[in-house]
Amino acid sequence: MPLFRDEEYLKVDFDEKQEKDEALWVKCKSCSKLIFKKKLQENNHICPNCGAYFFLTAKERIKSLIDRETFVDETKRIESDDPLNFNDAKPYKERLEEAQKETEMFDSIIVGRGEVEEHLLVIAVMDFRFIGGSMGSVVGEQIASGIELAAEEGLPFVLISSSGGARMQEGLLSLMQMVKTTSAREILTHKQLPFVSVMTYPTTAGVEASIASLGDVTLAEKGALIGFAGRKVIEETIGEELPANFQSSKFAYEQGIVDAVVDRDNLKPELAKVLEFF
Ligand SMILES: [Zn+2]
Known part of the structure; x- marks a missing residue:
């Protein structure tokens, strides 16, 4: 689907x-x-x-992780259709337009290539401002195409998650993105290319239950919220009170869900260390 925005809109200006x-x-x-x-x-x-x-935001995250002057935007120029003609508090189409205007993004993810301390990679970064960073058919396609790009170029793939999960306004099509991204991830396995998943605030529901949990190495940023269903839903379902640190990055580390919890200031050097290792 052709889009209306200027091709330059995603230029990451480090001095902005x-x-x-x-x-x-x-x-x-x-x-x-x-x-x-x-x-x-x-x-x-x-x-x-x-x-x-x-x-x-996705742009701020890119600035904090990627070496200056190395980022090349590879986000596909696609946007969500509204196949279900979905309308909750407001029509999905309207929600999309508002989010696009606020974030200057097509959807809740930016894909690009760049360098982290001179290690080349393909990176996909989610933006929570865009309908809660939710994964609909566009996000699934962007992640899959980012993985395909990494495979073609023989580069590692890094995903920075910040998402409330699947996008309910696209119903089943959103849930299918869990399968789509999971299948795409296998391409990296076949090519023996590393996939590093970085969970940030928040990494939950359909994203946590699919692609974000499939890293060869999974890092969690300090302060991340990691889990499937929300605390309230679980407590009401099981009729028990959950521990205070439930779904924190430290809790995820103790349960073996993530390999390390990293301060924001150390995320770039830590990521470089992982890439260096591979
Ligand atoms: Zn404070």
């Missing part, structure tokens, strides 16, 4: 200034302190007062 009309201060959800936005950015979007992690 903050939008002029945005608020200068943000309130930390964890400690309620007001933080000067510039200070927060300089601190890698971690609260300087209490250490709480603010989630990164």
Whole structure:
């Protein structure tokens, strides 16, 4: 499907200034302190007062991980159709348009190639602002095509998840993306290319239950929320109270779901170390 946006829209500008009309201060959800936005950015979007992690947009994540001047956008110019003509609080088409406008993305993922401390790779980065980073048919296709690109070029594939799961507005088509991405992942196995999955806040439901859990190495960013169903749903189902650290990155590490929990500041060198190893 041809698209309407400028081909240049995804250029990652490492020197980009903050939008002029945005608020200068943000309130930390964890400690309620007001933080000067510039200070927060300089601190890698971690609260300087209490250490709480603010989630990164896909572009911010790329800037924090990929070497300057090396990122090449490979996101396919496709956007979701509305096969179910879905309408909840508002029509899905409207939701899509709003998210596209807010994020300047076609959907909740950016795929590209670049370097991490001079290691070439293909990377796919999800953006939670776009309908909760949910995986519909476009996201599934972008992940699969990113994997195919990595396979063609003989490069490692890295997925940075930040997703609430499958996109309910596409129903069964969204659930099929779990199968699609899982099958695509096998191409890397056949080509003996590494797949590194990085779970960030949040990696849940259909994404956690498929592609995000299939890394050769799985890293979790500190502060990540990792799990399938939400705490409330589970507690109501099993009639038990869950431990306080349930679904935290540390909990996922203790249960063997992830291989390491990494601070945001150390994520780039840690990723480079893993790629170096392979
Ligand atoms: Zn704070």
